[in-house]
Amino acid sequence: MSDGVLAAIIAASATVFAALLQLKASFAHAAARARTPNVRGKSRLPQLVIAAMLVGAGVCGFALAQWIADHRRAAQDLVTAELRARIEQMSRTESRLTGAYNEIETSVLRNIGLQGVVVTASVPPCKPAAVAAPPLADSTAEGSDSAALPAVAASSGGCTEADASPVTLCATIPAAATVNDVELYVRAADSDAPWIANRVTPGQEAAQARFADEPFETPDDATAKQVCERFVQWSTEHGRVARVVVRYTL
Numbered sequence: 001m002s003d004g005v006l007a008a009i010i011a012a013s014a015t016v017f018a019a020l021l022q023l024k025a026s027f028a029h030a031a032a033r034a035r036t037p038n039v040r041g042k043s044r045l046p047q048l049v050i051a052a053m054l055v056g057a058g059v060c061g062f063a064l065a066q067w068i069a070d071h072r073r074a075a076q077d078l079v080t081a082e083l084r085a086r087i088e089q090m091s092r093t094e095s096r097l098t099g100a101y102n103e104i105e106t107s108v109l110r111n112i113g114l115q116g117v118v119v120t121a122s123v124p125p126c127k128p129a130a131v132a133a134p135p136l137a138d139s140t141a142e143g144s145d146s147a148a149l150p151a152v153a154a155s156s157g158g159c160t161e162a163d164a165s166p167v168t169l170c171a172t173i174p175a176a177a178t179v180n181d182v183e184l185y186v187r188a189a190d191s192d193a194p195w196i197a198n199r200v201t202p203g204q205e206a207a208q209a210r211f212a213d214e215p216f217e218t219p220d221d222a223t224a225k226q227v228c229e230r231f232v233q234w235s236t237e238h239g240r241v242a243r244v245v246v247r248y249t250l
Contacts, residue, residue: 012061019057023050109174109250116245117171122189123209123242126159126234161210164234169244170226175219177248179227184211186231189239202229209233209240 026049173179186209187198200206203213212230220226233240 009061009065012057012064015057015061016054019050019053022053026050106250109177113173113177113180113248113250116183116247117173119169119171119244119246121167121169121231121242122239123167123231123233124189124239126164126236128159128163128236158236159234161232161234164232166230166232167242168228168230169242170218170228171244171246172220172224172226173246173248174250175221175223175225177225177250179215179217179246179248181245181247182215182227182229183245183247184229185243185245186211186233186240189241191241195243207238207240208235209242211242215246 026047182202184200184202185195185198186200186206187193187195188207191198198206200211202211202215204210210232215227215229218226218228227246229244231242233242
């Protein structure tokens, strides 16, 4: 039972209780006057008054219950309106923050694209493949049971480009970005020379090292992709450090 209905019942009960007291007093007064023959015709007036009081009490109780219910409904509507206003304000704030975050993120990615995404890889010296040496002729006396065993020796010719294992260097950039330039660099592992002095072009051999002729792209996920370059070095004396710089616009 709601508070409004309970308050209406209490008010109506109080009114009915007061009316009953009035009714009892009126009946007692009417009984006393009924003993007098001159007032018998007037004995119904108190009953009508009491009936009117009862009807008025019921109407007042119903009206009070309706007023309390309307008041509570108005209060609930006010609270609901305030909550909706706050939710809309929070939604607008979230939208503004999301927009600001996207703008900041896009600006940062653009700056990164202008500066370039750098990827480096250190490649150790190439190890030549081992080859089997031809068997030596036996110069012992005829009839000897000793057999010549094949020997294994390192290749004296070193590594070739086909012998070396290629390395793939990949730079991750936004999926919507447009690649403007792919800069390639290679220098000896123990060198401190500036990178700008060691820039090479795609497909150019530089001290027994080479990048592929063209970079290739591969998707990474829904928001990013990778720009990759293959690198190979076949020097057996020195390792190489390969460097790829990918510049893009967004």
